[in-house]
Amino acid sequence: MTDLKNENAEEKILNAANEIFEKKGYDGAKMQEIADKAGINKALLHYYFRSKDKLFEMIFGLAFKKLAGELEFLFDTDIPVTEKVKIFIDKHTDFIGMNRHLPLFIINEVNRRPEIFVKLLAGIYEKDDHLNMLLKQIDEETKAGILKPFDPRQIFLNMIAMNIFPFAAKPLVKGILNMNEDEFKEFIKERKAIVTEIIINSIVVK
Amino acid sequence: MTDLKNENAEEKILNAANEIFEKKGYDGAKMQEIADKAGINKALLHYYFRSKDKLFEMIFGLAFKKLAGELEFLFDTDIPVTEKVKIFIDKHTDFIGMNRHLPLFIINEVNRRPEIFVKLLAGIYEKDDHLNMLLKQIDEETKAGILKPFDPRQIFLNMIAMNIFPFAAKPLVKGILNMNEDEFKEFIKERKAIVTEIIINSIVVK
DNA sequence: ATACGGTTTAACCAAACAGTTAAATCAAAA
DNA sequence: TTTTGATTTAACTGTTTGGTTAAACCGTAT
Numbered sequence: 001m002t003d004l005k006n007e008n009a010e011e012k013i014l015n016a017a018n019e020i021f022e023k024k025g026y027d028g029a030k031m032q033e034i035a036d037k038a039g040i041n042k043a044l045l046h047y048y049f050r051s052k053d054k055l056f057e058m059i060f061g062l063a064f065k066k067l068a069g070e071l072e073f074l075f076d077t078d079i080p081v082t083e084k085v086k087i088f089i090d091k092h093t094d095f096i097g098m099n100r101h102l103p104l105f106i107i108n109e110v111n112r113r114p115e116i117f118v119k120l121l122a123g124i125y126e127k128d129d130h131l132n133m134l135l136k137q138i139d140e141e142t143k144a145g146i147l148k149p150f151d152p153r154q155i156f157l158n159m160i161a162m163n164i165f166p167f168a169a170k171p172l173v174k175g176i177l178n179m180n181e182d183e184f185k186e187f188i189k190e191r192k193a194i195v196t197e198i199i200i201n202s203i204v205v206k
Numbered sequence: 207m208t209d210l211k212n213e214n215a216e217e218k219i220l221n222a223a224n225e226i227f228e229k230k231g232y233d234g235a236k237m238q239e240i241a242d243k244a245g246i247n248k249a250l251l252h253y254y255f256r257s258k259d260k261l262f263e264m265i266f267g268l269a270f271k272k273l274a275g276e277l278e279f280l281f282d283t284d285i286p287v288t289e290k291v292k293i294f295i296d297k298h299t300d301f302i303g304m305n306r307h308l309p310l311f312i313i314n315e316v317n318r319r320p321e322i323f324v325k326l327l328a329g330i331y332e333k334d335d336h337l338n339m340l341l342k343q344i345d346e347e348t349k350a351g352i353l354k355p356f357d358p359r360q361i362f363l364n365m366i367a368m369n370i371f372p373f374a375a376k377p378l379v380k381g382i383l384n385m386n387e388d389e390f391k392e393f394i395k396e397r398k399a400i401v402t403e404i405i406i407n408s409i410v411v412k
Numbered sequence: 413a414t415a416c417g418g419t420t421t422a423a424c425c426a427a428a429c430a431g432t433t434a435a436a437t438c439a440a441a442a
Numbered sequence: 443t444t445t446t447g448a449t450t451t452a453a454c455t456g457t458t459t460g461g462t463t464a465a466a467c468c469g470t471a472t
Contacts, residue, residue: 009418024318027233044419046461074217101317107375111307112230114377121381153383153393153471154400158368165367169313171320173328177359187359194360194408202404237430250449252431361471 012038013048014059020060023099025108036139055106057116060109064120067102070095075130077183082200089163089196096167098190099133104168155203216243219254220265227265228307231314263322266315270326273308275323276301287347288406294306295369295402302373310345310374354411361409368401 006013016038020029031052035045049055070092074084096103110117134152141147166188176186196206211223222244237258241251255261276298302309316323326409339359348351372379373393380390403408 016209025231025233025314027231028318029461030458041420042461043421047418050461052460104314108231109308109380110381111376112379113233114381117378117381124278124382124408133367151396151400154397157372157379157382157397158401158404161367161371162364166363170317172313172316172323173363175316175320175323176330180470191360191363194301194357195364198364198404198408202400236428238428247450248431249451253449256431258430270424 009038009040010048013055014039014062017049017055017059018063021056022063022105025105026052026056026112027171028128059151060106060116061120063102064106064117065123066099067106068124072130072203075191077132078137081138081147082204085159085199086196086205089159089199090192092163093188093192094193096164100170101166145205147203150203155199157196159199162191162198166191211288214245214252215246215250218246219261220268220369223255223261223265224269227262228269228311231311232258232318233260237261259359266312266322267326269308270312270323272305272332273312278336281340284343285342287353288410291365291405292402293411295405296398298366298369299394299398299401302370305310306373306376309370340412348370351411354408356409364403364408365401372397 002200013034017029017034020037031045032042033089034055035042038045073091074088079087113203117199138147138152142149170184173179176179177187179187192193219240223235225242226240226243235258237251238248241248242332244251251261255264279297280294283290285293287297344358347353376390379385379403380387383393
């Protein structure tokens, strides 16, 4: 049972469900286990969320927003692109480090049931103009001779791939590279600078 | 039912089980579905593989070897490191493209039950000398002024992260970047050159 | 005091699922 | 022709699981 802040039942359920769904996925998560972790009983669990599907849908939606929300600052400010990259990698790496299972959870569930993701896409494309602003900014900095021409989609993918992968595959990475927890932490700390340099190098004019 | 090559029952089972375990994971896979896809019945399935666990263990071991086997050529030849990188990215991207679910399957199951992976690690470290040869080669090329000093672990992770991620998260990527199947294929084709350039740039002296 | 909503208890149901069993079938080897 | 091993059929067991139900409990606001 996780009851840090004297939460009410609904919060306790959401926190427990979030943790278990993220770690075990829809199929691996059991309603009884969620109830146990929330410190309540199964009857009350179904009293608040009628079914596993309804509860899952809620958790998945929240998780998706949490992950997507980390991108927002890329659009809002008007600091230079290279600064954005530096700050993004720093913050995003910390965020993923504190939410190790989040990206894989989203990826897995979207792979297995793409429908659940279609609705959420609509929400994303409300921010179409924000995205266009970023693209315009990149275009301008390219014309100004600061950035070289590049495909923002590719660079974006590279950045999040390099950020997410070591955490998503943490036990595998630790095993194969033969690291203990401290060595892994050190390895991650070094990564920030390395990844930042790689991304910066692949977009700025030298 | 998948029966391309007039396989015997055991092969049919292994192929079906592989496909279903990779796509749905241990928890999502059902023995009945595996039997159906293999074109046999549940009784025979248990006749060949006594339990779901035994069958899974077999599939997981094979999958792990398949994935790890793709790395072997990095050690065996003595072509220059930069050449290895170019060839590896080319081949590895093709391989992952044809085995979209393989990496995520391994990562997920190792995350959820790290024990299953401990035994397999032993097999890897028989190849310790192969690995040391590669590290030695890198060291020599660095001293020869061809490569700059870098952490091979970091570069290796970057390489496979960038290779694997777009395929592992394919439906997510297609949705977010608003691509159809053809556009995705084109996007992947362009990636090879981009990723190769990035990795080469981050290891060679300019 | 009582009425009410949140919460517990405990038993229960129906479906899904892994795994078993016994008898029947069938093809090919002996 | 008989034997053997692979395969099917179909019923069955035991367990897990999602979900329900009804009665009781408990604190709090009226």
